[in-house]
Amino acid sequence: MEIFLQQIINGLVQGSVYALVALGYTMVYGILGLINFAHGEVVMIGAMLAISSLTALLGIGVPPLLALPLSAGFAMLGCMALGYGIERIAYRPLRHAPRLAPLITAIGVSIVLQNLAMMVWGREYHSFPQLIANSPHSIGGAIINDIQIIIFILALAIMAGLMLLVHRTRLGRAMRAVAENQHAAQLMGVDINRVISVTFMLGSALAAVAGMMVSANYGLAHYYMGFLLGLKAFTAAVLGGIGNLRGAMLGGLLLGLIESLGAGYIGDLSGGVFGSNYQDVFAFFVLIAVLVFRPSGLLGERIAERA
Amino acid sequence: MNNATPLLQLSSIGKQFGGLSALSDVSLHIRRGEIYGLIGPNGAGKTTLFNVITGLYQPSAGEFHFDGKSYQVCKPHVLAKAGIARTFQNIRLFANLTALENVMIGRHVRTRAGVLGALLRDRATRNEERAITERARELLRYAGIEKPAQTLAKHLSYGEQRRLEIARALATDPLLLALDEPAAGMNATETASLKTLLQTIRASGITVLLIEHDVKLIMGLCDRVAVLDYGRKIAEGVPEEVRKDPAVIAAYLGGGDD
Numbered sequence: 001m002e003i004f005l006q007q008i009i010n011g012l013v014q015g016s017v018y019a020l021v022a023l024g025y026t027m028v029y030g031i032l033g034l035i036n037f038a039h040g041e042v043v044m045i046g047a048m049l050a051i052s053s054l055t056a057l058l059g060i061g062v063p064p065l066l067a068l069p070l071s072a073g074f075a076m077l078g079c080m081a082l083g084y085g086i087e088r089i090a091y092r093p094l095r096h097a098p099r100l101a102p103l104i105t106a107i108g109v110s111i112v113l114q115n116l117a118m119m120v121w122g123r124e125y126h127s128f129p130q131l132i133a134n135s136p137h138s139i140g141g142a143i144i145n146d147i148q149i150i151i152f153i154l155a156l157a158i159m160a161g162l163m164l165l166v167h168r169t170r171l172g173r174a175m176r177a178v179a180e181n182q183h184a185a186q187l188m189g190v191d192i193n194r195v196i197s198v199t200f201m202l203g204s205a206l207a208a209v210a211g212m213m214v215s216a217n218y219g220l221a222h223y224y225m226g227f228l229l230g231l232k233a234f235t236a237a238v239l240g241g242i243g244n245l246r247g248a249m250l251g252g253l254l255l256g257l258i259e260s261l262g263a264g265y266i267g268d269l270s271g272g273v274f275g276s277n278y279q280d281v282f283a284f285f286v287l288i289a290v291l292v293f294r295p296s297g298l299l300g301e302r303i304a305e306r307a
Numbered sequence: 308m309n310n311a312t313p314l315l316q317l318s319s320i321g322k323q324f325g326g327l328s329a330l331s332d333v334s335l336h337i338r339r340g341e342i343y344g345l346i347g348p349n350g351a352g353k354t355t356l357f358n359v360i361t362g363l364y365q366p367s368a369g370e371f372h373f374d375g376k377s378y379q380v381c382k383p384h385v386l387a388k389a390g391i392a393r394t395f396q397n398i399r400l401f402a403n404l405t406a407l408e409n410v411m412i413g414r415h416v417r418t419r420a421g422v423l424g425a426l427l428r429d430r431a432t433r434n435e436e437r438a439i440t441e442r443a444r445e446l447l448r449y450a451g452i453e454k455p456a457q458t459l460a461k462h463l464s465y466g467e468q469r470r471l472e473i474a475r476a477l478a479t480d481p482l483l484l485a486l487d488e489p490a491a492g493m494n495a496t497e498t499a500s501l502k503t504l505l506q507t508i509r510a511s512g513i514t515v516l517l518i519e520h521d522v523k524l525i526m527g528l529c530d531r532v533a534v535l536d537y538g539r540k541i542a543e544g545v546p547e548e549v550r551k552d553p554a555v556i557a558a559y560l561g562g563g564d565d
Contacts, residue, residue: 169425170411170418170436173404177412180401183363186383187393189416189479198422 002141007264008257009139013148013217015256016155020210021233022240022248023162024203030179030243031199033099037106038086039207040230041113042079044223046208047215048117050075051126064131075208082113083204084197092193110227117223125222128215151213158209159249162202166245175199179243228280232259235287241300250298258282312375314339314483314514315360320369322355322538329355330538333369337483342505342515344529344546346522348558352538353518354396357487360516361393362386374482387416390482394472394489396518402461406452406471409460410443413478443478450474450504466497473504477513484508485516490524502528526550534558 021043028036053074057067090109094102136145166172177185178195186192214229215221236255240247263279290297313336322330330352337343347353358364359371362383371378373389392413401409418439424432447453450470455463463471469489476484486505490498498521505528509515519525525532526546534542534549536558542549549555 165425169432170415170439171422171425173408173412174415176404176408177401177415180403181399183383184395184399184401185412187361187363187387188412188475189384189387190412191384201422 003264005140005142007260009142009144011257011260012253013152014260015253016152017210017213018233018236018255019159019249019252020155020206021229022236022252023245024207025234025237026242026245026248027199027203031175031196034091034102035106037230038109038113039203040226040233041110042082042204042207043211043229044226045082045113045117046075046079046211047221047225048121048126049078050212051128051215051221054129058129068131072209072212075212076205079204079208080201083200087197087200114223121223123223125220128219128221147216151217158206163245171198232283235283238297239286239290241297244299247297247299255283255286258286313337314374316372318370320359320366322359322364323367328538333540335533335540335543337514337516339514340509340512341530342509342517342528344525344532345516345518345535346525346532347535351535353535354487356535357485357518361391361485384416387479391485392476392479392481393485394476394487396487396491398468398472400460400468400471403459405457405459406447406463407443407456409471409475410446410478411439413475414439414442416479446474446478465492469493481513483514483516487518488520490519490521498524
């Protein structure tokens with residue numbers, strides 16, 4: 001029972017990070033019908049920027065509680081600029097090209113960013129500075145620490161904020177209108193290029209926060225961390241129904257839980273043949289299962305409705 | 308802007324798709340405050356001309372003046388800002404937004420709150436949002452569809468969807484309202500009430516451009532009519548003249564059977 005509770009907690013924390021990244025995939029897909037495979041690298045660069053700026057700020061004696069939001073802001077701004085640049089340089093010229101072209105470009109951008117990050121930050125692991133005591137709390141025998149609590153609550157708050165933005169503001173309305181019908185939205189005076197840029201920037205800001213959360217949780221960041229994380233978040237977006245914001249959140253949390261419970265029990269279930277190092281298998285098993293049995297995802301619409 | 312200059316002036320507009328010439332040498336002007344009709348057989352280039360006027364297509368040749376200003380290459384959102392609004396032949400509402408939200412989108416061009424406003428929710432943004440909602444409700448009432456305000460557009464009846472499209476176009480505060488076959492698929496009662504709505508709109512000072520297959524509606528409603536055939540303008544004038552024009556009878560009314 002304690003193992004079960006522990007895995008639920010781990011799953012929810014990890015899942016809330018997946019959800020933030022999945023939102024970035026799903027927002028871009030909803031508006032452009034494009035899968036931005038470079039999104040995972042934006043998460044990685046967010047983590048790197050946060051760690052670098054945090055280390056620098058602490059080095060010149062800025063108090064931790066001030067350094068943290070400052071470096072978060074720095075990472076978010078940096079990633080927003082990056083997201084804007086990626087769309088402007090790599091995707092916008094291909095807006096009317098066959099669908100395969102931007103997809104391959106996305107993979108190219110991903111490789112470029114990975115290599116750039118390797119040149120800037122090297123191949124070694126970077127550790128996230130310890131800022132708070134991070135004391136563990138016990139809930140019914142399971143352990144949850146301060147950082148995990150912060151991650152979970154912050155992720156939920158950001159998601160709630162995003163939903164308000166999309167459903168209650170002029171900008172959000174423009175985003176939904178562009179997602180539904182670009183021609184008609186333009187005729188209402190919506191500048192679709194601007195809306196698309198803003199969408200990339202919002203998604204990238206979420207990615208920066210997610211990158212910071214992952215590196216704070218595990219204490220480490222690495223130039224290659226975005227690849228697997230990006231694929232899993234993409235899986236989460238597909239699981240929830242790509243293009244659907246609520247789906248991305250649900251898919252993220254579910255994927256986190258599936259992975260965590262799977263990793264916790266696979267040893268017992270397989271009689272010790274497989275260990276928790278097979279954790280990653282679950283995400284991709286889920287991806288395959290969704291694509292085979294319910295390609296539109298849990299909350300997704302049928303494709304026909306988008307036509 | 309003085310009232311003598313036409314609201315819209317097209318000079319020698321041409322539009323080519325590859326080797327196909329969809330419009331050639333079309334010149335026309337629409338005066339302020341009139342209802343101007345555009346008719347012609349299927350494939351005559353009416354919708355192409357319409358798309359040029361609303362910025363969805365860029366003309367391959369010719370000049371475009373609107374409200375006294377010349378426009379070269381114009382994006383739809385620029386023309387929307389300048390005061391041209393349109394509806395579509397096949398209704399293009401935002402199907403998964405409510406009727407009210409559809410009209411609120413129409414206010415986009417006349418409002419300004421951006422990313423910062425959306426994040427900060429300052430007083431100016433909230434006031435603007437309230438004004439947008441009020442104006443949208445007013446327009447729904449004006450178009451006679453205030454009841455289903457919170458219904459998703461895709462669940463409205465056909466006639467309501469047509470009206471919603473007009474309300475959404477009016478929300479952009481247009482000088483010129485361009486309607487692409489608004490009566491298509493409507494029954495006689497719906498058409499009659501559409502006619503009343505269009506007259507009310509014109510009475511409020513908005514110039515109306517109408518493409519329509521329903522010749523009776525065009526003849527009964529328009530101040531002036533232009534006829535397109537094979538991408539060229541073959542006649543223009545008050546409905547009675549155009550109806551008698553031999554070229555029009557040959558091209559459009561089927562060789563004088565009428």
